Amino acid sequence: MISGGLNYVSSAPAFSNDGKRFLVCSGTTVSVFSTATGSLVSSLQGHTGPVTAVVVVPTTASLLCYCWTASIDGTIRQWNYSIPECVKILDLRVPIFSLVVPSVLFTREENDAKSSPNVIAYVSVENRDAQDKRPKPRFGQIRKCNLTNFHTVSNLILRETELPESLTISPSGKFMGIKDKRKLQIWKVPKMDSNSAVSKKITLHHTKTFTVLAFHPSERIVAAGDVTGRILIWRGFGAHKFLNSNGLVNAGSTDKEDKPGVRENDDAESCTTWHWHSSGVRHLSFSSDGAYLYSGGMEGVLVLWHLDTGNKKTLPRIGSPLVYFVDSPDSSLSLLSCADNQIHILKMPSMDIIRSISGIKLFTQLPVCLSSRVAFDCASGLVAVQTENYRIQFYSLFADRGVYEVQVCERNHQPVDEVTLVVSLVELSVDGTMMGTVEVKLPEDGIGGLVCLKFWDLDDNKRFSVSTLIYEPHRDAHISAVAFHPTRHMAVSSSYGGDFKIWVCNEEIQQKGQMLQNTGWMCHAVGSYKNKAMRAVAFSADGSVLAVAADTVITLWDPYNNVLVAVIGETPMPISSLVFAGRSDYLLSVSNGSKPQLSVWSMSKLAASWSYRLQIEAVSSAIDWSYFAVLALLPEMNNRTFKGDGLILLFNVTDPVPVTYWSVTKAKGGGLTFLKGDPSEASVIDGKPSQTLLAYINGDREYVIFHPYGKEACELSITRQDDLTFEETVQSGYTSIYGELPKFDLKRNMASSISSAASERPWETIFSGSSHSLPPLTKLCSEFLESLLEKRTKTIE
Amino acid sequence: MEEAKVQRNFPVKPKLKSKPRTPKKTPESKYWSSFKTQQIPDLISVPSLTFSPTAPHSFAAAHSASLTLYSSQTLSPTATISSFSDAVSCASFRSDALLLAASDLSGLVQVFDTRSRTRLRRLRSHTRPVRFVHFPVLDKLHLISAGDDALVKYWDVAEEAPVAEFLGHKDYVRCGDSSPVNSDVFITGSYDHVVKLWDVRVRDSKSSVQVNHGAPVEDAIFLPSGGMVATAGGNSIKLWDLIGGGRLLFSMESHNKTVTSICVGRIGKDFGAESNQFRIMSVGLDGYFKVFDYGSFKVTHSMRFPAPLLSVAYSPDCSTRVIGSSNGLIYASKRKVKSSEEEKESESSSFWRVAPVERTEKRLLRPSHFRYFHRGQGEKPSAGDYLVMKPKKAKLAEHDKLLNKFEHAEALVSVLESKNPGNVLAVMEELVARKKLLKCVSNLGVEKLELLLVFLHKYCTVPRYSSLLMGLAKKVLEMRADDIRASQTLKRHVRNLKRSVEEEIRVQQSLQEIQGIISPLLKIAGR
Secondary structure, eight states: OOEEEEOOOOOEEEEOOTTSSSEEEETTTEEEETTTTOOOOEEEEOSSSSSEEEEOOSSTTTTTTTTEEEEEESSEEEEEEETTEEEEEOOOOOOEEEOOOGGGGOOOHHHHOOOOOOEEEEEEEEESOOOSSSSOOOOOOEEEEEEEOOOOOOEEEEEEEEEOOEEEOOOOOOOEEEETEEEEEEEOOOOSSOTTTTOOEEEOSSSSSSEEEEOOOSSSSSEEEETTTTTEEESSTTIIIIIIHHHHOGGGGGGSOOOOTTTTTTOSSEEEEEOOOOOOOEEEEOOTTTSSEEETTOOOOOOEETTTOEEEEEOOOOOSEEEEEOOOSSSEEEEEEEEETTEEEETTTTTTTEEEEEEOOOOOOTTOOOOOEEEEEETTTEEEEEESEEEEEEETTTTTTEEEEEESSSOOOOOSSSSOOOEEEEETTTTSSSSEEEEEOBBTBBOOOOEEEEEEEEEETOOOOEEEEESSSEEOOEEEEEEEEESSSSHHHHHHTSOEEEEEOOHHHTTTTSSSSSEEEEEEEEEEETTTEEEEEEEETTTEEEEEEEETTTEEETTTTEEEHHHHHHHHSSSEEEEEEETSEEEEEESSSSEEEEEETTTTTEEEEEOOOOOEEEEOOOOSSSEEEEEEEOOOGGOOOOOOSEEEEEEEEEEEEEEEEEEEEEEEOOOOEEEEEOHHHHHHTTSSSSSSEEEOTTSSSSSEEOOOHHHHHHHHHHHHOOOOOOHHHHHHHHHHHHHHHHHHHHHHHHHHOOOOOOOSOOHHHHHHHHGGGOOOHHHHHHHHHHHHHHHHHHHOO | OBBBBOOOOOOOOOOOOOSSSOOOOOHHHHHHHHHHHHHEEESSOEEEEEEEEEEOOOOOETTEEEEEEOTTOOOEEEEEEESSSSSSEEEEEEETTTTTEEETTEEEEEEEEEOOOOOEEEEOOOOEEEEEEEOOOTTTSSSEEEEEEHHHHHHHHTTEEEEEEEEESOEEEEEEEEOOSTTEEEEETTTEEEEEEEEOOSSSSSEEEEEESSSSSSEEOOOSSSSEEEEEETTTEEEETTTTTEEEEEEEEOSSSEEEEEEEEEESEEEETTTTTTEEEETTTSSSSEEEEETEEEEEEEEEEESSSSEEETTTTHHHSEETTTSSSSSEEEEEHHHHHHHHHHHOOOSSSSSOOOOOOOOOOOOTTTGGGGTTTTTOOOOOOOOOOOOOOOOOOOHHHHHHOOOHHHHHHHHHHHHHHHHHHHHHHHHHTTTHHHHHHOOHHHHHHHHHHHHHEEETTTOOOOOOOHHHHHHHHHHHHHHHOOOHHHHHHHHHHHHHHHHHHHHHHHHHHHHHHHHHHHHHHHO
């Protein structure tokens, strides 16, 4: 089982001490990348919930590579990330959203001077158990914990907020702050820190909601950004409270009259406002020497402010909202996390992007009428994903990294703009050498809408380049589907306007040799059936039959002569998807709506074979098998019996009883496909060269690849398919997933001897990163027996 | 891992135009269309055109009762001979171009001195109109003539008397040619479908070879080898092998109407596969001019003129081509000679010219001189030099710059002023994508609105643009109704717009009618 497609930008990355590595929170793991090559070096696996914070312990000795991580699963772990292994685990039992460790930031002299061996950390946790009778419950808490003694979190609650806020610490480790709506809370970290030491705090006010704050590395300056794009900079904050208490009385600072820009009772010397960003500021940080301030926001522009003069320099057209910006220890490099799941490595003084690490692009928000399906290249295991900036990203499922991107429409993308141009469809041919894309320009007040169909060919560098561009292929009607012929240079596009067109590429010219250029796609034939909207098209496996869904019926055509062969149907609702089941003579149709239906039609009898009333999100058939898999959305009420909201069912076309099934989460918007086995994987797993794998990609674009019909899985599933009572299905769910585990387990664990605890509920964590290295059988056995026992008690009840 | 990338800045681009499906021009076709045609007007009908065989290759055009000589360099008339009593039917230069013979419909053949245009001889023997007169290529003393009396006569020019008469044709003789290799052999073509090869040494009035074209023969020529003959008649051109005893080699039938005249021309190019090859050029009443490659039996070029064509001639130096039409125009075309070729020519011809002395010592540049500050900038890198490339700066048009600055209305105005409809549409689409087009329109000043209305009037019925512009025109009229009512000029533009829309509606209706007629026919044909 291979999983991937993780989010790299959920929280801030961190550089290692020598600046040669950086650590990125990715789902339940922490990925360690090399800055020189941008490739994944190792990953820290062990957390069972998403990792929310990573803090590298700065040391002068380069051999010591320790870091602290905090996770939603309520644990803080200390790692040696060079080996990598988990050193310590501290369980707080409450989800942790943010972690700062002030003591690691103190300079060496201070550390020496300090006698206290305790490492005190401040955490932002969510405490849902608190008995809160107030009208506005405050779940977020800022608490303190001692990392050295591994005691549980101390009872001291610094502050309660409605939601857990992220903590920000000054680079010197002296101050710490959070934003709380229109206020900033700043604490002074006590020098001699202990569990009971109370820190002093001040509050700074503003009229707008804050989004982010940052501390100056050496001086008492704090910068904060708000939702309107303003940046406020307070100088000399806490002059009154923090310094006076230390006995350093500053006469000038106490003068109430001389506080320009500072709101009435706030404790600061001055406050200045810069307003350049047009929408919310997402990131603020000071350069290590304190002379500059970096800010970034929704516009996707990194702005470098000179702190004294307010002059600015920009790095425009990053293309996506900026989320985090981190400097390396020697300030020669920096990391820029963008909201489109990319991390750019910048060469620092010049701000050039020297390398990019891209995770799978996240879903774009599309207008209602347009579908957004990912396309799979089954042969090479690539998935083509539409991105927000009018590109197609090709992401390798086996290697779990972005391969390349192609620009579909040449237009400047502004992340803050309203979406007016979308790449609504992308389709790859079976062999992956041809691609069709559809882009839709949305009209303004009824004028200027445009649908554009593009065909792409692979060029010499194995990248797609445009071969033909067709404006308004179906007049002004939108294109509902595009399908490629399995063997020939032929494609078909169907429209809601009630017709379909068959396109052919001029092969003749290509084969003559000399004139390789100018091989365009031309319309070969046009067909329509009673002017019904056509929503789905499919070619049979040998390409001799073209099936086009005309509203509720299926029309079968001879694609070469454009002759209507037969009409079959009908279904209660319009058909939204058609798939031929491999080489067998069966056709699958999916219709959604109020009366959803999955139907299997026999091509030899031209009649329905069997059907289910299921809400189907995706359907895929194996190329040379008569099996197919569907991704069904579960109705709301079934959520308790199946963990997750979706179900993958594997059918044999001749048999309405599913062969096997898996429960999945975040099925809405998911995709499903059969892949040809990865050659390197196949030898490891079964010795068979061409193993077919099933890939599932969920709504958050996380994916998993597994064997759909391993021997054990089949046997187990057959025994348990007798009746579909809900009590049993949960158990069989475990068994079905369990049937696969040993196969991957044995081999994988031989390679990597990472010992980690088994996840508590393997059923739920089908996507968790820990499945990379599943625990040994001995551990799993007890886990599994436990879970069985638990279930049995439930059934008894 | 992926290479680093920063998003580029994309300028707005007009929509692509579809490429024509016809194959690309062959080099030969390019050569033939490199002749730039100009018209010589004010004639009545041009039945005959002939080029002088010596440089500078002036040409004679017969039109009504006069014969005009034209310079082939300037394509302007240099002299006119009008001592004819009837319409001139044919003219021919002697091989040294000193004499010019012309026949007219009264049956008289006259011989002129080309330079002084004085009449030297009057050859009267034909009783009916003479249609063909020709100086043999290799013979300076004799002349061939033929006419509607079906007789072919061989004249001694000096004595003004026919040496021989050839009887054999049964109908009007309209054409003929003399052999380029033998001074005694010539052919004549007649309306009795027959082309006969005569030999003046055989005096018994029997032709040595005769071939039947199958249609009244309008023109017959020898090909440069002398062994082949091309005949034109009906809508076909036929190639005959004389050495093989009058065997038909090929029949080219690509004209739609009668082929009236053919001639042989050489491709005057010094490079390429087809340089210095000979081609048959033909013109017909269908207005087509075709070039036929008789080596590969293929039509290599074809172009259409707007009138029935009667005669064609091609200068021996391959620079001029003249085509006479029935409505009194001569389409004279000259080939553009590239300056480099010209130079080469002029240099080779002017061998006596003294080459300019090259200045050997280089003047030292001083800061007092302007060029001092530009020195070294035009230096070319040598092979071993390391080149430091300047990053290419993307050139942005005015409207792109304005769009980048979000000055939408200014961008629209600037592109409207630039008069490129494709760009205007591209900017409009970009504005639609930014949801700013209607706002721009509502904020335009009156003069700028006039600009927009003029544009809409001009282009809103063009099919490529109409989908956007029609909607826009409607919106503009709705939004700016008050401004338009207030201004007289705007009203006029709107009237124009209305007229063009009405015209388009009429066109669409008639197209629909045609479609209504055609579609049942197609249905029947499809069965």
